[in-house]
Amino acid sequence: MSRQEGRFQKFTLTVNNRSPTITFMKDGIQKERLKSRSNAISGFYQQTGRMPSFSEIGEILGLRSKNAVSKLVSRLEEINVLERDKTGRLIPGSIAYPVKILGTVEAGFPSPAEEELADNISLDDMLIQNRAATFLLKVSGDSMQDAGILPGDMVIVDRGQTPKSGDIVIAEVDGQWTMKYLRKRGDKVALIPANPKYKPIIPKNELKISGVVTAVVRKYG
Amino acid sequence: MSIQPLTLHSWPRAILHIDADAFFASCEQAVHPELKGKPVITGKERGIVSAASYEAKARGVERAMRLFEVKKVCPDAVILPSDYETYSLFSVRMFEILRRFSPDVEEYSIDEAFVDLTGLRRTFHGSYGEIAKKIQETVEKELGITVSIGVSLSKVLAKIGSKHRKPKGITLIPGREIHNYLEKLPVGKVWGIGANTSEFLKKFGITTALDFAGKDELFVKRYLSKPYQEIWHELNGRSVYPVSTESKREYQSISKTRTFTPPSDDEEFIFAQLSKNLENACIKARRYDLAASRLIVFLRRQDFSDAGLELKISRPTAYPAELMEPLKKGFREVYKPNTLYRSTGVVLAGLMPEKSVQYTLFDDVSRIEKMARIYSAVDGLSERFGKHTIQHGSSLYAKLQSQHEGERGDVAFRKTELFRGENRRQRVGLPVLNVKV
Numbered sequence: 041m042s043r044q045e046g047r048f049q050k051f052t053l054t055v056n057n058r059s060p061t062i063t064f065m066k067d068g069i070q071k072e073r074l075k076s077r078s079n080a081i082s083g084f085y086q087q088t089g090r091m092p093s094f095s096e097i098g099e100i101l102g103l104r105s106k107n108a109v110s111k112l113v114s115r116l117e118e119i120n121v122l123e124r125d126k127t128g129r130l131i132p133g134s135i136a137y138p139v140k141i142l143g144t145v146e147a148g149f150p151s152p153a154e155e156e157l158a159d160n161i162s163l164d165d166m167l168i169q170n171r172a173a174t175f176l177l178k179v180s181g182d183s184m185q186d187a188g189i190l191p192g193d194m195v196i197v198d199r200g201q202t203p204k205s206g207d208i209v210i211a212e213v214d215g216q217w218t219m220k221y222l223r224k225r226g227d228k229v230a231l232i233p234a235n236p237k238y239k240p241i242i243p244k245n246e247l248k249i250s251g252v253v254t255a256v257v258r259k260y261g
Numbered sequence: 262m263s264i265q266p267l268t269l270h271s272w273p274r275a276i277l278h279i280d281a282d283a284f285f286a287s288c289e290q291a292v293h294p295e296l297k298g299k300p301v302i303t304g305k306e307r308g309i310v311s312a313a314s315y316e317a318k319a320r321g322v323e324r325a326m327r328l329f330e331v332k333k334v335c336p337d338a339v340i341l342p343s344d345y346e347t348y349s350l351f352s353v354r355m356f357e358i359l360r361r362f363s364p365d366v367e368e369y370s371i372d373e374a375f376v377d378l379t380g381l382r383r384t385f386h387g388s389y390g391e392i393a394k395k396i397q398e399t400v401e402k403e404l405g406i407t408v409s410i411g412v413s414l415s416k417v418l419a420k421i422g423s424k425h426r427k428p429k430g431i432t433l434i435p436g437r438e439i440h441n442y443l444e445k446l447p448v449g450k451v452w453g454i455g456a457n458t459s460e461f462l463k464k465f466g467i468t469t470a471l472d473f474a475g476k477d478e479l480f481v482k483r484y485l486s487k488p489y490q491e492i493w494h495e496l497n498g499r500s501v502y503p504v505s506t507e508s509k510r511e512y513q514s515i516s517k518t519r520t521f522t523p524p525s526d527d528e529e530f531i532f533a534q535l536s537k538n539l540e541n542a543c544i545k546a547r548r549y550d551l552a553a554s555r556l557i558v559f560l561r562r563q564d565f566s567d568a569g570l571e572l573k574i575s576r577p578t579a580y581p582a583e584l585m586e587p588l589k590k591g592f593r594e595v596y597k598p599n600t601l602y603r604s605t606g607v608v609l610a611g612l613m614p615e616k617s618v619q620y621t622l623f624d625d626v627s628r629i630e631k632m633a634r635i636y637s638a639v640d641g642l643s644e645r646f647g648k649h650t651i652q653h654g655s656s657l658y659a660k661l662q663s664q665h666e667g668e669r670g671d672v673a674f675r676k677t678e679l680f681r682g683e684n685r686r687q688r689v690g691l692p693v694l695n696v697k698v
Contacts, residue, residue, distance in 0.1 A: 168691075172354040173403035175292075177694045178678060194680050197694060200403045210698060212294065219698035250294065250405070251694075259681040 077101055077112060078121045091122070091130040167255045173200030175251065177210065177219075184208065184219055187234035193258050195219070197251035208253040213243045219253065264440045267474055268414075268498040271435040275378040275389045276504060278411045278419035279396065281355065282428035284372035285312035288351045289341055291405035293695045300335050304328070305342040306665050307520050308603075315428050344673030350692045351404055358399050362392060367504045375416055377504040393431045401429075413439070416502045417495035420452045421470070436498050443471035443496065453492050458485075470496060512549060516557075517542040518606035522665040524563040526601050531560065532592055533658035536581070538607040539588055540656055543579045544648070546609055547640060552577035552618050553609035556584055558591035563601040570595050577611070577618045580632050581653055647686025 080100050084092045092100060098109045113130065116122050122133045168174050179193045187208065189195060203209050205224040210217070211231060220231035220241065231241040281287060285303040290296045300320055304311030310331060313322040320335040331338055352371045359366045362385070365377035376396075378389055385392050393410045400408050411422020413434035421442055422432035434442050449459030451470050465484070467473050474496040481493045491501045517538040525531060535558065546553060554577040559569030572587045588607070596602075620626055642650045652660060665671075674695055676685065683689060 170403070172357045174691055175694045176680070176689060176691045177696065177698065178680065180697045183698075192681070194689075196691075199405065210694070210696065217294065217696040217698055 074115065078116055081116075081122070085132055091132055093130075167196055167257070169254065170198060170200045173198055174254075175199060179219070179256075181219075183233040183235050183238045185235050187221070189219070189234075189253075189256050190258070193256050195253045196255040196257065198254045199251040201252040201254070203249050203252050209249050210251045210253065212246075212248040212250065213241055214245050222249070264444065264471070266437040267439045267443075267496075268436040270414075270498070271437060272379075272389065272414065273436070273498070274414050274500045275381075275412055276414065276416050276419045276500060277376040277378050277389075277393060277396070278416065278423040279355070279359065279374050279376065279400075280409050280411075280420075280423045280427075281372035282407045282409055283312055283314050283318070284351075284406070285343065285348050286314035286317070287406040288348050288692075289344070290314060291351070292347060292692055294405075295696070296339055300338040302328075302331060302338050302340045303343050305340045305671060306522075307343070308522065311343055342671045342673050344675050346688070347673070347675055347692050350690065351406065354404055355400055355406075355408070358403065359396065361399075362396055365504045365506055367506060375419065375504045378412065390431065390433050393433070397429070397431060414498040415495035415500040416504070417452050417492055418442075418498065421446065421450075424450075439474075439496070439498055440471055443474055444469060446470040448473050451492060451496065453488060458489065512551065512612055514608050514610040514612060515542050515545050515551075515553075516606060516608040517545075518604060519664065520561075520604035521659075522603075524601040524603040526599055527658075528596060528598070530658045530662065531596065531602050531605060532589075533656050533660075534605040535560075535588060535592055535607060536585070536653055536655040537659040538605060539584055540581050540649070540653060542607050542609045543581045543584070544640070544643070546579035546612065547615075547636065550615045551609075551612045552579050552615045553584075554611035554613065555609075556587050556591065557606075557608035557610060558588060558595060559606045559608075560592075560595050560602050561604040561606070563603050565603075568595045568597075569606075571610075576621065576624060576629075577613055577615075579609075579615065580636055582632055582635075585653070585655065647684070649686075 081092060081097060084096070084100060094106055094109045094113070097112070098104065098106065101109075101112075103109050103112070113122070113124075116133075117124065120133045123131050125131050175197045177195050177197050179189055179191055179195055182191055189208075197210055201207075203222050205222060207222050208219060209222045209231075210219050211222070212218075213231065218231060218241065220233050223230045223232050223240075229243060229247060231243070231247075233240065286301045289301050289303060290299075296314075298316060299314070300317035300322065301314040302310050302312070302317055302322060305328070308328055310322060310324055310326045310328070313324065317331075317335055317338055320338070322331055322335050322338065328340060331340065348371065352368075355372075356366055356368050356374060359374055359376050363376050363378055363381055367375040369375055378392055381392060382388060385395065387395070389412050393412050397408055397410055400406065407429040409423045409427045409430045409432075411419045411425065411432045411434065413419045413422050414436055418434050418439060422434050423430075425432040425442065432442075446469055447459070448454055448462055448467055448470050449456060451473070454462075454473075462468075462473060465476075465480075467476070473493065476493070478493075481490050485493070494501045519534060519538060521534060554574055556572045556574055557569060558572065559567055561567050570591045572591050574584065574587055576583070578584065620629070639651050649660070675688065675693055678693070678695070679685075680689065
C-alpha cells in the first residue's frame with residue numbers, strides 16, 4: 041500500500057469514528073478545551089499503552105476533583121472518544137487510533153503539508169552541530185579549491201570537535217594560519233592542500249588546530 | 262592567633278560565579294588569533310579604554326583611560342573599535358555552555374553569571390572544583406576565551422572567589438575556609454557594599470569583610486538596613502540571594518548614550534544625536550513591553566563635564582513621537598550655543614509594564630491607538646529590513662554624518678567584511694574568525 045493511500049484511509053477512519061474534530065464543532069468555545077483534554081488522554085494512552093485511571097486523568101489535566109474528571113469522562117464517552125467496560129474501567133474509543141488531525145481540513149483531501157513539516161530541520165540545524173562552538177570564516181586563498189572551497193566562500197568551523205585524520209582543519213603552523221586536510225600517520229602529522237600548486241606542510245615546531253571545517257556555504261547572486 | 266571558622270558546613274549550597282577575563286579584549290583575541298599575547302584595547306570609537314587585555318593591563322593601561330594616554334604608556338597597543346555584535350554572541354554562548362552543566366544559570370551581566378551547582382557532584386562524577394575546571398576548559402576550548410571562577414556557599418562569597426585569582430583562576434571557598442578569604446578583604450570590596458556604607462562601618466571598627474561577618478545579628482539588625490543584613494548572612498555562608506534563572510525582563514531604566522567625533526556645537530546635529538538615542542531607547546523599551554514615565558536628557562561637553570535634566574512625562578509611553586516634545590524642552594534647557602559637545606544621552610526611567618498604563622480622562626485614545634499601530638509597523642519593518650529602516654526626521658543629521666570621523670571612525674571588521682547576502686544591518690548570527698587561509 042502506498043503512502044498516499046495509507047493517509048487517505050486514515051482520514052476515512054476519522055470520519056467513520058465520528059472523530060472529535062467534527063463533533064466538537066457544535067460546542068463553540070468549549071470545543072478547544074475538550075479537544076486538548078482528549079489529546080492529553082490520548083497522549084497518555086499512546087505512551088503507556090493503557091488508559092489512565094481517574095486520578096491520573098486528574099493529574100494530567102490539573103483537575104483537582106474526581107467529580108470534574110467524572111463529568112469529563114461522561115462527556116468524552118458521549119462522543120465515543122473513550123468507553124467504559126463492565127467494571128467501569130476506561131477503554132479507549134476513537135483515541136486508540138493514532139489519527140492525526142490534519143490542519144483545518146475537515147472534509148475533502150488532507151493537506152500533506154502539516155504532517156510533513158514536523159520532521160523538517162532548518163538549514164541552520166543541518167549545518168551546525170554545536171552552536172556554541174561554531175564560527176564562520178571567509179576564505180581568501182585557493183589552496184583548497186579541489187575540495188570545492190574557493191576564495192570568498194564561507195566556511196563553518198567547529199572549535200569543539202576533536203580533529204581526525206581526513207578532516208579539513210583551520211590550523212596555525214609555525215605562526216602562519218592555514219586551512220588544509222589533516223593527515224595523521226602514527227605520530228606524524230601533515231597538512232595537505234587540495235591544489236597541486238601548493239605543497240603539503242609538515243609542521244616544524246608547532247601545530248595548533250583551532251577548529252574543524254564542517255561545511256562550506258556559497259551564495260550566488 | 263587562629264580564627265574561628267564562620268561555619269563548619271562545607272557545602273550546604275554550591276554557588277558558582279563566573280567572570281570572563283578582560284571580556285571584550287579576549288573576544289577580539291579569539292576572533293583575531295594573531296592578537297593573542299599582544300596588548301589589545303577596545304573602545305576606539307569612544308576615545309577611552311572599554312576593555313584592556315591582560316597584556317595591556319600589565320603595561321599600565323587601565324579601564325576608562327583616554328586613548329592618547331594609552332599611546333604614551335603602551336605605544337604598541339592594538340586599539341580596536343568595539344564590536345558589540347561579536348561580544349554579545351560570545352556572551353550568549355558562554356551562558357549556553359553553563360546551561361549544559363546546570364539549568365540554574367543567572368545571566369548577571371554580559372560577561373558574568375551565577376550557576377547553582379548544589380547536588381550536581383554525583384551527576385558529573387566529581388567535586389565542585391572539578392566541575393568548575395570542566396566549565397573553564399569547555400569555555401576556553403569552544404570560545405577561545407579564559408574565565409575566572411569562584412565557588413562557594415552564597416552568591417556574595419562566590420563573587421569574592423572569582424575575583425580572588427584572575428585571570429584564569431578557580432577559587433573554591435568551602436564553609437570552613439570562608440574566614441581565611443574574608444580576613445584580608447576590605448569590607449568595601451564586598452559585592453553590594455559601597456563607599457558610604459564602608460565608611461559608616463568603619464565608625465564601628467569594621468574594616469575587613471571578616472570584621473563585618475563576625476558581628477552578631479543584634480548589631481546588624483540594629484544599625485543596617487535589609488540589603489546589608491542579607492549580605493551579612495551571605496558572608497556567613499547562609500545563602501539568601503537565589504540564583505534567578507529568569508531572563509532579564511525587568512529594567513529599572515534604559516539608557517542610550519553615544520559619543521561622536523569630532524565634538525560639535527551644531528545645535529541640529531546634537532539634537533539629532535539625542536533623537537537617535539531616544540529612538541533606540543524606545544525600541545528597547547518596546548521590545549520588553551515597557552513604558553517610561555520619566556525622561557532624562559544629558560549632554561557631555563568636550564571637557565567631559567555633564568549637563569542634564571530630568572523630565573516628567575504626562576503619560577507613560579515608549580513612543581518617540583510622544584517623547585519628542587519633552588526631549589526638545591529638555592534639550593533647549595541644557596544646550597548652550599558655542600559649546601563643544603562630545604556625546605549625548607537619553608535615559609528612560611520609571612519604567613512600568615506597558616499593559617498597566619491606563620488612559621486618563623484627557624488622553625486622546627484614538628490618537629494613542631493610531632500611534633501604537635504606526636510603531637508596531639515600524640518595529641515590523643525593522644525586524645524584516647534591519648534597525649532604523651524608518652526613522653524620525655529629527656534623527657536625520659545623525660544618520661547623514663558618520664558617528665566618528667577620522668581614525669576613530671574605524672568600524673569593527675565584522676561590519677565591513679561581509680559575506681554575500683549580508684548587509685550593513687543584518688548579518689549571520691555567528692562570530693567570524695579573522696584569519697587569512
